Amino acid sequence: MLFRVLIEGSGILTAKGAVGFFATMTVNQPEQPGAEMFALRVIREEWRHGFSANLSSTKPHLKIVDCWRPSFRERLRKVPDTRSFYEAGSRGQVAARAASLSRAPTSATIWTIAEVAEAE
Structure with missing residues (x-):
């Protein structure tokens, strides 16, 4: 059975100023x-x-943000896995982008993260 898993990694510091990221991947598990x-x-x-090795001197704190079963249409289109890094102050914008790229359902938590950060 296919699942789309969206993870947030935080607590990093890269040379380009990223402090966190959102990663979405399709996983085939029962x-x-x-x-x-x-x-x-x-x-x-x-x-x-x-790919991400040595980007930051610290390892990210990882947490599951969302997990859902992709629709039949998404399975046919083979929605690609994504990685979106964010800097301080841009978490909400990047969350919205990650939600859109991953085709997260409207009920997904990632949309709430995007809205809350945008309202601040």
């Missing part, structure tokens, strides 16, 4: 808890050894 754990493990490994 149940939601397994999909979430798999996604967290992939992000941790990527941060240690992959």
Whole structure:
């Protein structure tokens, strides 16, 4: 079963000024808890050894923001995985962008993050 998992990483500091990021990935697992754990493990490994390695002197604090089953149309379109880094003060704008790119459902928490930060 496919799930879309959206994770926020915070507590980093990159050379370009990023303090956090949103990452969305499609995971094929039988149940939601397994999909979430798999996604967290992939992000941790990527941060240690992959594309994100050595971006920051600190490891990110990771948390699951949303997890949903993609619609049939999204499965056909193969919505790509995304990574969106944000700087201090731009979390809400980047959350809105991440929600849009990942095609998050309107009920997803990521939209609330975008709205709350925009209102501030």
